[in-house]
Amino acid sequence: MADMIIKNAYILTMDPSVGDIENGVVVIENGMIKEIGTSTQCSAEKVIDAKGSVLMPGLINTHCHAGMTIFRGYADDMQLQDWLENHIWPAEAQLTDEDIYAGTRLACLEMIRSGTIAFADMYIHENKVAQAVDEAGIRAALSYGMIDFGDKEKADKELKEGSAFVKEWNGKADGRIDTMYGPHAPNTCSRDFLIRVKEQAVKDNVKIHIHVLETEAELNYMKENFGMCSIHFLKDIDFWGPDILAAHCVWLSDGDIKILAEYGVNISHNPNSNMKLASGICPVSKLLDNGANVCIGTDGCASNNNLDMFEEMRMAALLQKVSTMDPTVLPARKVLEMATINGAKALGIKSGMLKEGYNADMIIVDMNKAHLTPVYDVASHLVYAASGKDVETTIVNGKVLMEEGKVLSLDEQEVIDIAIQRSKDLILKINN
Numbered sequence: 001m002a003d004m005i006i007k008n009a010y011i012l013t014m015d016p017s018v019g020d021i022e023n024g025v026v027v028i029e030n031g032m033i034k035e036i037g038t039s040t041q042c043s044a045e046k047v048i049d050a051k052g053s054v055l056m057p058g059l060i061n062t063h064c065h066a067g068m069t070i071f072r073g074y075a076d077d078m079q080l081q082d083w084l085e086n087h088i089w090p091a092e093a094q095l096t097d098e099d100i101y102a103g104t105r106l107a108c109l110e111m112i113r114s115g116t117i118a119f120a121d122m123y124i125h126e127n128k129v130a131q132a133v134d135e136a137g138i139r140a141a142l143s144y145g146m147i148d149f150g151d152k153e154k155a156d157k158e159l160k161e162g163s164a165f166v167k168e169w170n171g172k173a174d175g176r177i178d179t180m181y182g183p184h185a186p187n188t189c190s191r192d193f194l195i196r197v198k199e200q201a202v203k204d205n206v207k208i209h210i211h212v213l214e215t216e217a218e219l220n221y222m223k224e225n226f227g228m229c230s231i232h233f234l235k236d237i238d239f240w241g242p243d244i245l246a247a248h249c250v251w252l253s254d255g256d257i258k259i260l261a262e263y264g265v266n267i268s269h270n271p272n273s274n275m276k277l278a279s280g281i282c283p284v285s286k287l288l289d290n291g292a293n294v295c296i297g298t299d300g301c302a303s304n305n306n307l308d309m310f311e312e313m314r315m316a317a318l319l320q321k322v323s324t325m326d327p328t329v330l331p332a333r334k335v336l337e338m339a340t341i342n343g344a345k346a347l348g349i350k351s352g353m354l355k356e357g358y359n360a361d362m363i364i365v366d367m368n369k370a371h372l373t374p375v376y377d378v379a380s381h382l383v384y385a386a387s388g389k390d391v392e393t394t395i396v397n398g399k400v401l402m403e404e405g406k407v408l409s410l411d412e413q414e415v416i417d418i419a420i421q422r423s424k425d426l427i428l429k430i431n432n
């Protein structure tokens, strides 16, 4: 007896050797996909009839600061440096464990609702992020965000905290939580510190999550201080490799693109955040043409201002088309690959594809809607017409976290009420 069977679905497997299955069935056992095809001999305790819906791998958000969801809409319409230094960082100094827990629970709720099965995170009070992820049932690659600003004492303290987090949480929550090191960026972390972080990460056998060349200001800073851009600077200290998840990568030269591709670096493209902060446009199509692994992220809710990966896919496609003045770049299927297969590769998880032996991390999208009718091409609708609100069921590690629009792993109203209360307390503290 299997745990669950989903039948009568249009299955977008994202498995290149199989393609789509028009009327398919998936069998789930022990958190994994046991069988996928057009029929099965298995029976299961739970059977979901997905007639008229699309079953697909859940989306993977590869760059987030989930706790920042408590700051949704708090400081809009500013330059990144002003936004961070004069608004976000002072406000973050006021955050308590409880605020981060409430913000992350809200983020998990929104992600489960909008079809995200896993996310990569870099933030503070990360123990609370891990606790919220554990309870919400979602999958995540978590890191404590470290900044030393060239201060040796601060560097020691940050690395100690990052390291303690890695050791405490790696592989926890039935294997749903992976940990990473999270040095913030090459212009906020010193050269020595970045070298130490890389050594420690290699020793601990975990990956590294970092912001890279998000702004022109970072490019100028690196050139002035080191005579080279962040990509060459990080190459110089042997930082690059397939263990690196680099967020943004907006200000790249053609030579930089070759380096990132050559070293197998994973690049998290965050179109909404880059547009909102007017950071610039990541050369995604050039990166992909050069063989780099580009995935998609939302960034935090104070620069987006939501965690809807469907919206992020659409923006990734449209932004690349208009910036290259070429409507043929980033077609729908390619964008879906970025949000599933490429994201899974970046995080090193066996998700992002519906295939035997892979994690049972999948979503059901209801296509019986006016704005999704008629259907000529399912992939087109998922990228250009659908939104996270069309997701009706979300399954992670074989557990149903949302079914037919009802979230089962969290008390939705309680999560919302607590987030509102914390935000009210927080704004009083910040204004005092």
Ligand SMILES: C[C@H]1O[C@@H](n2cnc3c(N)ncnc32)[C@H](O)[C@@H]1O
Residues within 6 Å of the ligand: 065, 084, 088, 089, 092, 122, 123, 124, 145, 146, 184, 211, 214, 273, 299, 300, 303
């Ligand atoms: C982990 C740290 O990263 C900060 N952070 C959040 N969004 C961005 C961004 N777009 N660029 C750089 N840093 C950011 C958080 O505010 C936190 O301080």
Ligand SMILES: [Zn+2]
Residues within 6 Å of the ligand: 063, 064, 065, 211, 247, 299, 300
């Ligand atoms: Zn970020």
